[in-house]
Amino acid sequence: MPNTDPDRTIIVTVDVVLFALLDKQLHVVLSRRPNEPFAGQWALPGGYVHKLEDADSLVAALRVLRSKTGITPPYLEQLYSFADGARDPRGWSVSLSYFALVDHAVLASAQATAPGFGFDLVDVNAVPRLSFDHNRIFETALKRLRDKSSYSTLPCYLLPEQFTFAQVHETYEHVMGVALDKSAFRRKLTEMDVLEECKGQRVGGAHRPAQLFKVKADVANRLRLLDRPLVVNQ
Amino acid sequence: MPNTDPDRTIIVTVDVVLFALLDKQLHVVLSRRPNEPFAGQWALPGGYVHKLEDADSLVAALRVLRSKTGITPPYLEQLYSFADGARDPRGWSVSLSYFALVDHAVLASAQATAPGFGFDLVDVNAVPRLSFDHNRIFETALKRLRDKSSYSTLPCYLLPEQFTFAQVHETYEHVMGVALDKSAFRRKLTEMDVLEECKGQRVGGAHRPAQLFKVKADVANRLRLLDRPLVVNQ
């Protein structure tokens, strides 16, 4: 390669670890790679950064997610950057990786309205061998999600916009993989002052109806991506 | 530009925020940029990733630090990746940023033995306008250091390998910017079981001599870079 400056030909991609809760179990979104390398193999949703389209890497991550799943997640955060000469057979490469959370119902309705999206939801305890170093990226994301859940409202973004206390409680337990005392959990969430009551109530059958909650607006603005992309939690 | 694929010409650099304690105040290492853009302006130590030299971005960060300061820090961790089309006037670019901690004495002796290193130590409360988006990177690093110090042994890496309890205590106070109760601090550090006694003792004058401590080996292996680069805390 006589005429190319090798330092200027580094591959830059974004890869997203998108989590959702299905059947009381944490799942991750995977796609089959359409092209070489690793054509036909499972991989995280990802792709090249497009210099002309993407203002920054967060926008690139959102574009990739929209094109592969049809959704824009309520939570998206930069995870880590994997950058070395061995992770991609084409040469030195950078993966700007992100992790995202979404309500499963949103994914399902996107899949229903436009069946062209070729992704699957896979139980996090049964993730197959992935392309590139995507298993490492996935493990890093899972660890980050669990670590951060113990002191944040992250698991709320796996739920619909409105949810009951029991749902949050159950979701935290499934994400963290441990049982949490109902009373202590409620107390903690209350004193953190991150949820607000919705006036509507929901009945679960022959019992006292449960209060609906949603994440407070100011917390949401700190943690959530709304229609306008914002850098989150850097 | 007819023949170039614009997506494949993204600039990839590493930039390091290196902290040290000087005169009881946190300082950061800055250099003057030798070349355009921003020639002559202050900047964080940084440079291009060298595909042929650097196995991965951590190795690149270590190489950059060695070339700009002559030292290999006892602590180095990936911070964040800043990737957009506006941060560098030459075009779309990625900064794989790292933050590092070192004992000031190590920096000083490197500067003394090889005066060719052109860097300065600047008080973190008096950082000037930096090149590119390096002010943003610096602020991110300072926040990360302070956040993480409250539940880790990070500040120990600003001290010599052996140190007294009073030194650790004082260092935490300077890093965090708050007063910490001596007794409670000692209790916490003891029960975290991260320090071990050194058999030597050190006298501070006409008073009871203080016990010397160092970070336990297993903690060091988790958090420290020794002679062989390891990915830390990803």
Next chain:
DNA sequence: TGAATAGTGTCTGTTAGACATTATCCA
């Protein structure tokens, strides 16, 4: 009124901050 889930109250052992006390050295 009983079944089922929502939501609150109470008890207790642990912990963190505040501060007092003892220990050990040198001049």
Next chain:
DNA sequence: TGGATAATGTCTAACAGACACTATTCA
């Protein structure tokens, strides 16, 4: 022996886990 800093002990208020209790709905 006094001065200085190291190191430990004690008191108390706040907190978290465990679990019991009350509340509200429908059948």
